[in-house]
Amino acid sequence: SKEKRVLMSGKTFYITTAIDYVNGKPHIGHVYEKIASDVIARHFKQRGDDVYFLTGSDEHGIKIQKTAQKNNMSPKEFCDSNVVDFQALAQDLNLDYNKYIRTTDDYHEKAVQKIFQKLLEKGDIYKASYTGLYCSGCECFLAQKDLTEDGLCPDHMAKPQEVKEENYFFRLSKYKQQIIDHINANPDFILPSYRKNEILNQLENIQDISVSRPKTSVSWGIEVPGDKEQVIYVWIDALSNYITALGYESEDDSLFKKYWPANCQMIGKDILKFHSIYWIGLLLALGVKLPKTIFAHGWITIDEKKMSKSLGNVISHKSILEQYHLESPDALRYFLMTTTSFGRDGNYSDEDFKSKVNADLANNTGNLLNRSLSMLLKYFEGEIKQEFVNDDAKELVDATLRAKKKVVENFDSYMITEAIDEVISLVNLTNKYVNETAPWSLAKDENTLIDCAKVLYNVAEVMYHVAVLMYPVIPDISQKILSQLGEEKNIADIKLDDLKWGMIEPKKIIDKASLTPVFLRIDSELAGDKKK
Numbered sequence: 001s002k003e004k005r006v007l008m009s010g011k012t013f014y015i016t017t018a019i020d021y022v023n024g025k026p027h028i029g030h031v032y033e034k035i036a037s038d039v040i041a042r043h044f045k046q047r048g049d050d051v052y053f054l055t056g057s058d059e060h061g062i063k064i065q066k067t068a069q070k071n072n073m074s075p076k077e078f079c080d081s082n083v084v085d086f087q088a089l090a091q092d093l094n095l096d097y098n099k100y101i102r103t104t105d106d107y108h109e110k111a112v113q114k115i116f117q118k119l120l121e122k123g124d125i126y127k128a129s130y131t132g133l134y135c136s137g138c139e140c141f142l143a144q145k146d147l148t149e150d151g152l153c154p155d156h157m158a159k160p161q162e163v164k165e166e167n168y169f170f171r172l173s174k175y176k177q178q179i180i181d182h183i184n185a186n187p188d189f190i191l192p193s194y195r196k197n198e199i200l201n202q203l204e205n206i207q208d209i210s211v212s213r214p215k216t217s218v219s220w221g222i223e224v225p226g227d228k229e230q231v232i233y234v235w236i237d238a239l240s241n242y243i244t245a246l247g248y249e250s251e252d253d254s255l256f257k258k259y260w261p262a263n264c265q266m267i268g269k270d271i272l273k274f275h276s277i278y279w280i281g282l283l284l285a286l287g288v289k290l291p292k293t294i295f296a297h298g299w300i301t302i303d304e305k306k307m308s309k310s311l312g313n314v315i316s317h318k319s320i321l322e323q324y325h326l327e328s329p330d331a332l333r334y335f336l337m338t339t340t341s342f343g344r345d346g347n348y349s350d351e352d353f354k355s356k357v358n359a360d361l362a363n364n365t366g367n368l369l370n371r372s373l374s375m376l377l378k379y380f381e382g383e384i385k386q387e388f389v390n391d392d393a394k395e396l397v398d399a400t401l402r403a404k405k406k407v408v409e410n411f412d413s414y415m416i417t418e419a420i421d422e423v424i425s426l427v428n429l430t431n432k433y434v435n436e437t438a439p440w441s442l443a444k445d446e447n448t449l450i451d452c453a454k455v456l457y458n459v460a461e462v463m464y465h466v467a468v469l470m471y472p473v474i475p476d477i478s479q480k481i482l483s484q485l486g487e488e489k490n491i492a493d494i495k496l497d498d499l500k501w502g503m504i505e506p507k508k509i510i511d512k513a514s515l516t517p518v519f520l521r522i523d524s525e526l527a528g529d530k531k532k
Contacts, residue, residue, distance in 0.1 A: 013049040014259040015041050016242045018267045019058040019103065022082040023067045026089055028336075028348060029268070031317045032300050035333050036342065036416060037266045038095045042472035043411050043419075044263075046496045052259045054245050056101035057083050058238045060231075061139055065220040075220040079104055092317060093329045094475060101245040103237055111249040112237050113225045115286065116168075116211075119236075120225075124171045124285045125211060132210075133160040139234050141210060155270070168212040168224065170236070175281040176206050182280065182290060190276055191295045191413060192343035195269065199276045209278060211236050239279045243288065262291040264414060269296040295414050298345035300336070315348060323350075324522050330474040331357040331522070334420075337473050342416040354522045361477065362521040364427050365466065369481060370517055372434065372459040373510050375452075379443045382510040384460065384486075385453055393458045396433050397501050399426055400465050404499055407469050416473075423469045430462045457504070460485055464503045468494050480518040485509055 017037045020030055034055060041053040059079040068078035079102070087100055101108060119125040132141040137156035141163075148154050180203055183189055183196060190196045212230040213221070221231030240248075242265065246256035267275050275294050283290055302315055320332055335353050338360070340346035376382055403426045410419035434455070442452035467481035471491050479491045486509025 011049045012259050013041075013044040013051045013264075014246075014262045015044075015051070015053050015264045015266065016262055017055040018271060019056040019101065019238060019241055020086050021061075021063065022057045022059055022079055022086060023063045025082075026086055026316065028300050028302075028315045028317060028320075030086070031089065031093060031332075032336050032346070033266055033268065033297060034089055034095055035093055035336055036297060037264075038093070038097070039333070039337060039416055039472045040264060040266070040411065040414060042096065042475070042492075043407075045492070046468070046472065046494070047408070048495050048497060052099075052246075052255070053097040054099050054101065054242065055095070055097050056099075056241055056245070057086055057103065058234070058241075059083070059102055059104045060221040060237055061234050062136055062218045062220070063139065065218065068220075076104060089317075092321070093333065099245055101241050103241060107247075107250055108241060108244045109222045111244040112222050112232060112240055114249040115240055115282075116232055116236060117225045119170065119282075119285055120168075122285065124174065125168050126171070127166065127168050129164070129166045130169075130210060131162065131164045134163040135160040143205075143207075163217070165210075165214055165217065167210040167214070167233075168227075168230065169208045170211045170281065170285070172206055172209050172278065172281045175284045176203060178284055179203060179277060179280050183276070188293050188413070189290075190272070191293055195272060195296050199272065202273055203277060206277060209235065235274065235278050236282065239274065239282060242291075248288075261289040263293065265291050265294045267294065267296055269298055272296040293414070295343070297343055298340065300339075301345060301347045303347070303349045320353070324354075326522075328476040330477045331361065331519070334361060334474050337416050338420050340417065342414065342418075357519075358521045360424055360427075361474070361519040362517070364424065364431060365470075365481075366517050366519045368427060368431050368434065368459065369463050369484065370515070372439075372456055372463075373484060373515055375439055375443070376456045376460070377510060377512060377515065379439075379449070379452060380456070381508070382512075383508045384457055384504060384506050393433070393454070396430065396458055396462065399429050400462050401501060404465065404469060404496060408496065420470070420473060423466055426462065427466060430459055434459060460504050460509070461501060465499060467491060468496070468499050477518050484514055484518065 015037055017033050020026070037053065037055070041051050045051045057079070064075050064079060068075040071078060073081070083102060089095060090097065116125065133144070133147070134141050135153040135156060135158065137158060138153060142153060142160050146154070147160070151159060153160055180200065183200060187193060190199060211233050212224050213233050214230055218231055221233070222237055224230040224232055242262060243256060243260060246259055247253040248256045265275060272294065280290055317329070317332060321329060324331070326332065335356050336346070338356065339348065339352065403422050406422040407419045410416070410422065437455045439452045439455040442448040442455065463481055464485055464487070467478040468491065471478040475491070482489070482491050485504060486507060
């Protein structure tokens with residue numbers, strides 16, 4: 001209803017990604033998270049929400065300091081040269097974010113110092129001597145029980161070094177019970193929900209955490225206010241980007257007031273502990289509202305193996321786009337969002353990529369559109385004669401309207417894969433409908449020509465819905481489908497509330513020139529004639 005839409009339009013939706021560590025090049029793991037967040041952001045825009053989408057880069061710490069030294073550059077020069085590749089993801093992957101934050105941005109550094117000062121004055125940060133096992137790969141101190149039997153860090157298979165330092169500590173233990181209570185009271189706080197118990201287990205023996213390092217150990221970081229010997233350590237610096245990007249602790253915090261708390265904070269499962277425990281502790285200490293959902297996605301393995309530099313199996317999105325001569329990232333966006341139930345680990349292999357996108361985008365979706373529009377051209381000169389709503393297709397009409405409802409329900413808990421599956425099921429049902437009604441036979445007889453027109457109208461109408469529902473995942477292909485259906489609108493402007501049966505009006509919708517496949521089969525020129 002109109003009233004509901006007015007209410008909806010005032011709703012804000014804030015989504016963040018983890019910020020990328022810029023000491024390497026972007027790979028498919030970085031790409032996976034960015035695409036998922038972009039898909040979610042686009043979907044909620046379709047729902048009429050006022051969406052703000054943040055991404056960025058993490059640029060302080062010992063790893064950057066060391067890599068910069070190796071390259072004979074200052075850390076800042078090194079970050080400036082590397083961040084370009086991460087910022088280029090926007091263009092490469094068709095990401096529509098609102099802001100890119102760098103932790104070396106001046107406003108961020110100032111806000112981080114204010115946050116530190118605030119916690120110091122409150123007594124939630126204190127100075128103490130400490131001896132601990134430090135893993136430079138994780139950039140954190142590990143407890144003995146976290147290590148393997150051989151005393152190695154389980155993630156980096158390296159022996160952590162024993163470090164004795166005087167650091168500033170954050171009283172995380174003070175907020176332990178509040179964090180446990182919040183997790184238990186809010187079932188959507190940690191998604192997928194099967195990750196909740198691992199966090200509750202980690203909370204059992206949570207200790208205060210070090211939030212600074214002496215400059216003798218790490219010099220590349222934001223200086224502790226009032227203590228020139230220490231730099232603020234990664235957790236307060238990196239985690240607070242989600243609020244400093246909105247102007248928290250700055251002269252203009254209007255965005256913070258408008259968009260915080262975040263609706264969805266998208267992160268990899270390996271940093272869930274830092275986001276659902278450390279970050280939450282910091283926000284509680286600051287008296288800032290907590291985000292609604294922390295969503296921990298799985299990893300993308302390559303040919304069933306975890307990506308690692310030592311295995312030499314780190315794959316970049318660029319190599320995939322170039323290898324298959326893909327002008328648009330849509331096929332890659334589609335594959336990554338459907339290769340596994342979102343949240344679980346997924347796998348990339350060239351064979352899976354080709355067969356999945358060829359089956360779903362070229363054969364099922366593209367072919368259905370192409371053959372039905374070709375018949376419309378052949379039998380009716382490309383014209384929809386009138387609006388047909390016929391009872392014979394009740395099953396198809398109901399399925400189309402149900403698909404929209406199910407897509408929305410799945411996106412409510414960020415189940416992207418399941419949402420797309422609903423649309424592909426609709427495409428499959430429509431292919432079955434075409435085969436059963438056989439419009440090519442109906443066209444042979446004057447008496448059944450009207451039935452042929454009805455069938456082709458129904459298919460065109462379904463394809464309109466498919467294009468809009470799939471738009472967040474495959475924006476370019478969806479726009480092409482819409483254009484071939486004679487719709488001149490920009491697909492991004494169509495709201496889900498307005499999507500109902502009868503979107504296509506009677507008119508000439510296509511001419512021969514515009515009828516090209518919306519997605520060419522990958523390697524199509526290599527397929528033999530028979531396969532074609």
